[in-house]
Amino acid sequence: MKNFTRKLIIVTSVVSVSVIAFTLSMDSEYPSLEQRSEMQSAAEQRVDLAPPNDSGVAQVDVNARPQESLIAELMGGDVLSLNALQKAFSSDDPAFAWAQVDLEELQNEMPDNLYWALAAPTDDPVVQEQRKEIKEFWEQQYGEILSNRATEVEIRAYYEHRNQVSTDYIVFATALLNRHSTDLPERDYHFQILARNVHLAQLEELPQKLQQALENRERFEQRRSEWLANKSAFESQLHAEREAALRDLGKI
Numbered sequence: 001m002k003n004f005t006r007k008l009i010i011v012t013s014v015v016s017v018s019v020i021a022f023t024l025s026m027d028s029e030y031p032s033l034e035q036r037s038e039m040q041s042a043a044e045q046r047v048d049l050a051p052p053n054d055s056g057v058a059q060v061d062v063n064a065r066p067q068e069s070l071i072a073e074l075m076g077g078d079v080l081s082l083n084a085l086q087k088a089f090s091s092d093d094p095a096f097a098w099a100q101v102d103l104e105e106l107q108n109e110m111p112d113n114l115y116w117a118l119a120a121p122t123d124d125p126v127v128q129e130q131r132k133e134i135k136e137f138w139e140q141q142y143g144e145i146l147s148n149r150a151t152e153v154e155i156r157a158y159y160e161h162r163n164q165v166s167t168d169y170i171v172f173a174t175a176l177l178n179r180h181s182t183d184l185p186e187r188d189y190h191f192q193i194l195a196r197n198v199h200l201a202q203l204e205e206l207p208q209k210l211q212q213a214l215e216n217r218e219r220f221e222q223r224r225s226e227w228l229a230n231k232s233a234f235e236s237q238l239h240a241e242r243e244a245a246l247r248d249l250g251k252i
Contacts, residue, residue: 101180106172114168145213148220155217159210166199166206173199 107116118131141158144150150158173196181189227234246252 114165115172155213163206166202169199
């Protein structure tokens with residue numbers, strides 16, 4: 001409801017500006033000091049003609065008038081109720097549509113889901129900085145894997161993290177779509193379906209990628225051991241392999 005509240009504040013601000021304008025207009029028509037003195041003297045002369053409180057004439061307390069009636073007079077009509085204000089904004093407005101989605105309820109049901117820590121919309125600079133640090137850490141770990149410097153434990157930890165991220169997003173997106181498919185804007189609805197399908201595809205690829213990374217590391221360690229055991233023979237073998245590759249390419 002944050003976006004709707006913001007709109008309500010805007011309406012209230014318009015009313016406040018109208019009140020200020022009305023007040024300035026009243027000040028511009030207010031009598032001068034000399035005029036007020038003359039009016040006061042005239043009033044004192046007529047004071048005996050004023051009806052007593054028990055004369056049956058109704059006494060008006062301006063301060064007792066409801067604020068809504070004053071605003072209605074200034075706006076030239078009735079004040080819109082909360083329900084009427086809701087109807088004033090299009091139901092096609094994405095902000096209004098998302099206001100119908102109870103993300104807090106979903107978070108209470110799955111508080112440990114990584115979606116909240118890594119992907120949920122936020123303006124909190126602390127959370128944004130934490131996400132940046134987490135992203136940089138796992139990117140660094142992936143770089144270690146590609147360069148064959150990561151240990152087996154680090155390789156497994158990286159792909160386990162990728163597995164958890166995709167699994168948690170699928171769980172969140174499924175719950176969101178099951179409960180709020182009719183509330184979400186059409187664009188966001190299809191985006192959530194697409195994102196869930198992407199994570200499903202990534203889950204299917206992860207076992208193969210993990211196996212490939214472990215095999216690459218094993219080959220690298222084997223060749224490194226061969227190099228350490230006999231550097232000259234290993235370098236000669238590398239030279240022969242390079243010449244064979246160039247010959248196959250027709251460059252020799």
